[in-house]
Amino acid sequence: xxxxxxxxxxxxxxxxxxxxxxxxxxxxxxxxxxxxxxxxxxxxxxxxxxxxxxxxxxxxxxxxxxxxxxxxxxxxxxxxxxxxxxxxxxxxxxxxxxxxxxxxxxxxxxxxxxxxxxxxxxxxxxxxxxxxxxxxxxxxxxxxxxxxxxxxxxxxxxxxxxxxxxxxxxxxxxxxxxxxxxxxxxxxxxxxxxxxxxxxxxxxxxxxxxxxxxxxxxxxxxxxxxxxxxxxxxxxxxxxxxxxxxxxxxxxxxxxxxxxxxxxxxxxxxxxxxxxxxxxxxxxxxxxxxxxxxxxxxxxxxxxxxxxxxxxxxxxxxxxxxxxxxxxxxxxxxxxxxxxxxxxxxxxxxxxxxxxxxxxxxxx
Amino acid sequence: xxxxxxxxxxxxxxxxxxxxxxxxxxxxxxxxxxxxxxxxxxxxxxxxxxxxxxxxxxxxxxxxxxxxxxxxxxxxxxxxxxxxxxxxxxxxxxxxxxxxxxxxxxxxxxxxxxxxxxxxxxxxxxxxxxxxxxxxxxxxxxxxxxxxxxxxxxxxxxxxxxxxxxxxxxxxxxxxxxxxxxxxxxxxxxxxxxxxxxxxxxxxxxxxxxxxxxxxxxxxxxxxxxxxxxxxxxxxxxxxxxxxxxxxxxxxxxxxxxxxxxxxxxxxxxxxxxxxxxxxxxxxxxxxxxxxxxxxxxxxxxxxxxxxxxxxxxxxxxxxxxxxxxxxxxxxxxxxxxxxxxxxxxxxxxxxxxxxxxxxxxxxxxxxxxxxxxxxxxxxxxxxxxxxxxxxxxxxxxxxxxxxxxxxxxxxxxxxxxxxxxxxxxx
Numbered sequence: 001x002x003x004x005x006x007x008x009x010x011x012x013x014x015x016x017x018x019x020x021x022x023x024x025x026x027x028x029x030x031x032x033x034x035x036x037x038x039x040x041x042x043x044x045x046x047x048x049x050x051x052x053x054x055x056x057x058x059x060x061x062x063x064x065x066x067x068x069x070x071x072x073x074x075x076x077x078x079x080x081x082x083x084x085x086x087x088x089x090x091x092x093x094x095x096x097x098x099x100x101x102x103x104x105x106x107x108x109x110x111x112x113x114x115x116x117x118x119x120x121x122x123x124x125x126x127x128x129x130x131x132x133x134x135x136x137x138x139x140x141x142x143x144x145x146x147x148x149x150x151x152x153x154x155x156x157x158x159x160x161x162x163x164x165x166x167x168x169x170x171x172x173x174x175x176x177x178x179x180x181x182x183x184x185x186x187x188x189x190x191x192x193x194x195x196x197x198x199x200x201x202x203x204x205x206x207x208x209x210x211x212x213x214x215x216x217x218x219x220x221x222x223x224x225x226x227x228x229x230x231x232x233x234x235x236x237x238x239x240x241x242x243x244x245x246x247x248x249x250x251x252x253x254x255x256x257x258x259x260x261x262x263x264x265x266x267x268x269x270x271x272x273x274x275x276x277x278x279x280x281x282x283x284x285x286x287x288x289x290x291x292x293x294x295x296x297x298x299x300x301x302x303x304x305x306x307x308x309x310x311x312x313x314x315x316x317x318x319x320x321x322x323x324x325x326x327x328x329x330x331x332x333x334x335x336x337x338x339x340x341x342x343x344x345x346x347x348x349x350x351x352x353x354x355x356x357x358x359x360x361x362x363x364x
Numbered sequence: 365x366x367x368x369x370x371x372x373x374x375x376x377x378x379x380x381x382x383x384x385x386x387x388x389x390x391x392x393x394x395x396x397x398x399x400x401x402x403x404x405x406x407x408x409x410x411x412x413x414x415x416x417x418x419x420x421x422x423x424x425x426x427x428x429x430x431x432x433x434x435x436x437x438x439x440x441x442x443x444x445x446x447x448x449x450x451x452x453x454x455x456x457x458x459x460x461x462x463x464x465x466x467x468x469x470x471x472x473x474x475x476x477x478x479x480x481x482x483x484x485x486x487x488x489x490x491x492x493x494x495x496x497x498x499x500x501x502x503x504x505x506x507x508x509x510x511x512x513x514x515x516x517x518x519x520x521x522x523x524x525x526x527x528x529x530x531x532x533x534x535x536x537x538x539x540x541x542x543x544x545x546x547x548x549x550x551x552x553x554x555x556x557x558x559x560x561x562x563x564x565x566x567x568x569x570x571x572x573x574x575x576x577x578x579x580x581x582x583x584x585x586x587x588x589x590x591x592x593x594x595x596x597x598x599x600x601x602x603x604x605x606x607x608x609x610x611x612x613x614x615x616x617x618x619x620x621x622x623x624x625x626x627x628x629x630x631x632x633x634x635x636x637x638x639x640x641x642x643x644x645x646x647x648x649x650x651x652x653x654x655x656x657x658x659x660x661x662x663x664x665x666x667x668x669x670x671x672x673x674x675x676x677x678x679x680x681x682x683x684x685x686x687x688x689x690x691x692x693x694x695x696x697x698x699x700x701x702x703x704x705x706x707x708x709x710x711x712x713x714x715x716x717x718x719x720x721x722x723x724x725x726x727x728x729x730x731x732x733x734x735x736x737x738x739x740x741x742x743x744x745x746x747x748x749x750x751x752x753x754x755x756x757x758x759x760x761x762x763x764x765x766x767x768x769x770x771x772x773x774x775x776x777x778x779x780x781x782x783x784x785x786x787x788x789x790x791x
Contacts, residue, residue, distance in 0.1 A: 081698040088698065234782075238781065239781065261696070
């Protein structure tokens with residue numbers, strides 16, 4: 001004990017005796033990360049988590065100035081951007097980091113999908129990850145309205161209208177989301193509450209479970225690599241963690257550059273009586289769905305096209321969620337080219353429709 | 365020139381016109397008989413009115429032919445046109461005013477159909493140049509009711525196809541007033557229509573679809589049409605341009621112009637070809653209207669030049685402030701509050717331009733000083749925003765250098781660490 005105290009200092013010993021620092025250190029040292037040609041994709045989970053931490057930190061700072069009402073929301077952000085020292089930086093980083101987080105999340109999702117990391121015993125890890133995707137999209141969706149500007153107002157109006165197309169419960173969901181029949185100040189207060197209280201609680205649960213399971217099962221080695229050769233490993237601390245930090249620092253640099261050169265715009269204050277601006281579209285990660293709905297005919301087999309689209313996306317989401325249980329070959333450790341193909345097709349579809357969403361005429 | 369108030373002869377005229385109670389003017393649906401024969405005649409003069417009347421406001425309200433032409437509505441043949449039954453046939457020009465006035469001058473009667481419609485058209489008409497010439501000279505060319513409201517196809521002014529819809533009034537008046545041959549003998553110009561169509565008023569009405577913009581009747585009156593008198597042109601323009609008219613009335617020019625016998629507003633702004641007033645009209649330079657009477661050597665000329673300089677400086681300073689704020693905005697800076705505040709300078713410029721009509725430097729200076737103060741503040745905020753932008757970019761460079769250095773240090777650290785680990789496992 002005396003030797004340990006001399007080596008680590010009294011505070012460390014004091015903490016160790018109370019919270020078991022040595023056990024944690026042992027745990028961290030024990031954790032290993034496989035090293036192979038697909039190792040790059042391992043970093044995107046950590047990158048998503050880092051950007052989420054940035055979101056939490058900047059979000060808390062924004063809370064100090066933001067006032068969640070239709071009368072004051074826009075003005076409070078205007079004040080923050082123009083008058084508060086570094087207010088522009090905090091808001092711009094929050095806005096850009098949100099986008100980069102979704103991007104990192106999608107890369108993480110598709111890499112897990114293509115590398116079949118959802119195989120047993122990681123089914124629940126996949127499910128918790130999908131829950132996190134849902135929560136992240138909900139964060140983006142609710143946060144987008146908060147500045148109460150023209151673009152946010154009409155984009156929310158369009159997106160919530162799409163919710164109304166869900167059979168049976170659509171109307172109820174629409175009213176529940178909007179807090180009435182229209183997008184009003186009640187919607188804003190509602191979205192604010194969901195953004196800063198409900199979703200953080202959900203994310204804490206889902207993220208806690210996800211991280212616990214990642215730690216419990218370790219990083220998945222892709223079946224191809226597994227079949228070829230037994231992979232090498234590197235210690236998580238410090239080798240992998242230091243590499244993570246390099247990625248995070250690069251993300252910080254990108255965020256700073258984006259905030260300095262392309263600060264988050266505020267635009268005009270929302271005016272419910274004004275006509276919707278031409279070519280209004282949702283945030284980029286929802287554009288592929290938005291564009292798909294535009295291409296659907298008015299009626300498919302006698303059912304309204306939009307309803308077919310919304311139900312189709314719902315089914316697609318359920319199928320994606322159930323992938324670990326549907327991909328039986330992967331469960332048996334056999335190659336499953338069909339699911340690889342579906343994954344690639346999904347990526348191509350999302351990219352192509354997003355591209356069309358930004359290049360095709362707004363009326364098509 | 366007579367006053368606009370109805371004169372005794374006018375009242376008498378109105379009384380004669382309006383004496384008869386519109387007994388025959390009750391809504392009747394007898395028209396089929398008249399129309400059937402008129403359509404059969406094949407004579408265009410008789411067919412056209414019968415056909416056109418279906419779209420007439422009077423037909424829509426249930427009036428038939430006898431309401432204006434008299435006769436016996438109960439008869440189906442030629443007997444209907446019995447002069448003993450009050451049949452008048454085609455009313456002559458004097459009769460037209462009487463026929464229309466029988467109903468339109470009767471407030472009680474008109475209330476049944478359109479309570480908001482004025483009933484003083486006949487009285488007004490009697491005061492107009494048209495009415496006076498008809499009454500006094502029995503002039504066969506002057507306008508009567510049907511000249512502007514074509515008989516058998518009369519439509520309310522709100523109907524875009526009506527001859528008296530705001531967009532069509534000018535052409536209706538122009539039918540006679542732009543016809544040099546027709547107007548021979550009246551010794552008045554016939555270029556009003558072509559001039560008006562170059563004016564800011566017509567552009568506002570036709571291009572911007574602002575039907576409240578003035579057309580002929582807004583300045584000249586419709587039923588009481590007459591040219592505004594030299595001394596009261598300002599009152600006519602002042603119906604809309606109230607501030608300018610009020611300032612002008614109190615200005616030294618009001619008295620001088622009256623003494624010289626020249627009209628107010630139109631001396632500088634023209635009458636029919638009124639163009640959008642610009643700053644170039646003020647001062648002593650090229651297009652300045654002041655220069656037609658004043659020069660740099662007289663006191664008023666100097667004042668005009670001074671007022672122009674004040675307005676120019678406010679316009680330039682406000683433009684400068686707007687440009688720098690726009691530059692900052694394009695660079696991504698939030699300057700919306702400063703841009704909003706700068707609107708006050710725009711307001712000051714508008715007020716200063718109006719104040720010119722007081723023809724006093726102090727009145728203009730009071731407005732321009734306020735605007736210049738606002739512009740200076742907005743410009744300073746633009747400069748501050750651009751400085752802040754420079755600071756951000758410089759800060760970014762420093763930050764990136766630190767980040768790159770940290771990354772480089774980390775990469776070196778990782779390499780060193782792994783080399784050490786390798787040598788340890790190798791050893």
